[in-house]
Amino acid sequence: MSTSSDLGTSRIVKASPPTTSRDAPRIVPGNRTLSGVVWLALYPLVVLAPIVLMLVPPVPTGRSFWVEMSVVLGFVGLTQIGIQFVLIGRFRPLTYPYGLDVVLKYHRQIALVAIAFVLLHPALILIEHPARVVLLDPLGGTYASKLGIASVLALVVLAAVSIWRERLGIGYELWRVTHTALGVSALVLAQLHVSLAGLYVNTPWKQALWIGSSVALVGLVVHLRLVVPWRQRRRPWRVTGVRDEGGGTVNLDIEADGHEGLRFEPGQFAYLKIGDSPWTVEEHPYSIASSAEHTRRLSFGIKALGDFSESVSRVAAGTTVFVDGPHGAFSIDRAQAPGYVLIAGGVGITPMMSFLNTLADRGDPRPVLLIYSTNTEQELAYSDEIESLRERLDLETRFVLAEPPHDWQAEEGTITAELLERLLPKERFVRSFFVCGPPAMMAAVERELLAHDVPRTHVHLEKFALA
C-alpha cells in the first residue's frame, strides 16, 4: 500500500501545498455563522409569505374556524413541500453553514410534518361539514377534489417508500427516481388543486404567483438533474488508482483533468458519479480521505456495501469521474481545539484519514489520539498510511479489534466505557472529539463521552446513512 499524497515534506518543515491551486473554487465565501443565522431568519418569512399573500385583497369572507384551519394547514403543508425542493437542491451557500447531511435529515423530518398538515386538511374540512364526504369519492367529487386526492396519495406513497425502502427491497437508484417523480407529481397535483379550489387564489395575479412558484420549484429538480451535470461535464476527474484497503474498503484516487480541482475542508464528503455520463442516476456520497491541502488529487474511502460500491473496485485507471461537492460539516477546521480525539469504526476511518493527512501537510503540532475499531486486523484500512503519519504528527493510535490475532498486543473487544476511561487523555475537557462509525457504535461512544464529562459541544458525529 502506498500513501495517496506526496510525503516529500518532513514534519519540521512547514508543509508547502504542492498541488493546491489558489484558483480552485472556494468552498463558500462569507462568514459561516452569519449566513447560517441569516438563512434561519429568512426561513420563516419564506414559509409564511404565501399565507400573508392570502390576506391581500380581495380576501374571501372568513369562514368557520375549522374550515379556515383546514385551509391554512393545507397551504402551510404545501409550502413546506415546496421548500423540500430547495433543501434537496444541494445549494452549497444554503447548506454550507449546517452541513448537507443535517439539511437532508431536516428534509426527512419536516417533510413528515408537512404530510401531517396536508392530511389534516381534508380531515378537518370533513369534520366541520360531513356532507363533503362525497368529495372523497375518486369517481365523484370535482376536478379539484380528484387532484387533491391524487396529490395526497402521491405523498403517502412517497413517505412509505422512503421510510420502508429497505424493507420493501427497493434499490437505491429506483427509489431515487421514484422519490423525485412522486415529489414532483405531488407538488404539481397540489398546485392544480389549489388553482381550482382555492378561494384564496381568487385573482389572476395570485394564480400567476402560485403557478410561477410551483414551476420554479419543479425547475430546481431540472436544475439539479440536468444543469448541474451539464456543468460537471466541463470538470471531469480521472481515476489514477484503486486499492483494496481490506475489510471491504476500497480507496479510490482521482485527479482533476484540466481544471483546478476541489477546495474542501478535511472530513467533508462529495457525491461521485463514475463513467462517461454526468447524467447518470448512479450517484453516491463518499467521504474524502485525502488531504485538504491538495485540491487536484482526491482520495475516497468506499465501503463495498451496495452494487455500486462493489463495482468501484473494478474501475480501471483513466475512467472518468464526476464530483459534486464538497458537502458536510464534519471537520476539524470547524472545531478549533488544542487537540483532537478521533474515534472511528470500520469505514468511518475515511474522514479521519483526511484529518490526519491535512494536519500532517500543514505541519500541525497539536496532539491527536486515534481510536480505531474493526473486527479483524485485515479490516484495518489505511494501516500503513496511519503508521507513516505517526512520523509526521503528534499522533497516538489505539487499534481495537473484536477478533484479534493470537499475537495481538493492542486493545481487544469493542469501544467500551472502560476502554475510553483508560484511553481518554487527561485534557479531555478541551479537546474536540470526532466520531464516525456504525450507528450503534456512535451512539454508545457518544453516551460514554458525555458520561465522562466531555462537553456535548465538543462531540462531533458523522452519520453516513445519507439517503
Next chain:
Amino acid sequence: MRHLYANAVTWALAIGLALFAALFAWARSAQLVIATELDVEPVVVAGVAARVAAGAVVGATPDAGDVERAAFGEQVYIANCRNCHTADGSGRGMYPPVRDLALHLDAEGGRDYLIDLTLHGLHTGEYGAPMPPMPELSDARVAAVLNHTLVAFATNVEAPDPRRLYTPAEVTARRGLALDEREVAATRPPIPSAEALGSVGAGEEPGGAVRRDDAE
C-alpha cells in the same frame, strides 16, 4: 450538536406553524381581517333599503350608489364564489351554473331557495361537490352577490326587474332557520333547474316545468 440543533428547529417549526395556522384560522373566522368591501356595506344596506322603500327603480337611472352596489356584489362574487362557479357563471360543467337564476325568482318558493342555498348550503347529488353553507357572509353580502349573479349572468333570459332584487332584510329573515344542505335540497318546492327551465322556454308557466328530481 448539529443534529440536535436540527431536531430542535424541526420541533420549533412544526409547533410554530401549527400555532400560526390556529391564529390565522381564528383571525379569519372572527372576521378580523377586514376586506375592503366592508367600507361599502353600510352604504348598500342603507341605500337599497331606502330606495326600495321609496319604490325606486333601482338601476333604471344608474347613479353613483348603483355603480358602487354593483361593484360590491361583484367583489363578493370574486372573493367567495368565482373559484367554483367560474368568472362567466358557467361552472364549466363541474359546478352548478349560476346563469339565468332569474328564472328561479318566478317559481314558487324560489326566492327563499336562492337565499337558503347560499346561507345553509345545498346538496342534491347532481354535482360532485355540495355547496357549502356560507353563514359567514353578512346579509348585505348575500343580497349583493345574489343580485350580482341575477344581473351579470342573465344570458338567455332578461335580468329581473330591479324592484325584484334582494334586500338584506330578506336574508335576515332566512338566517335563523336551522336547515342543512340536504334539507334545502329536499324540502324546497319543486323548482326546476335553470337549465330545465331554459329548455322549455322562459315564456311557459314556470311551476309546470320538469322537476329536477324527476329528471335525475
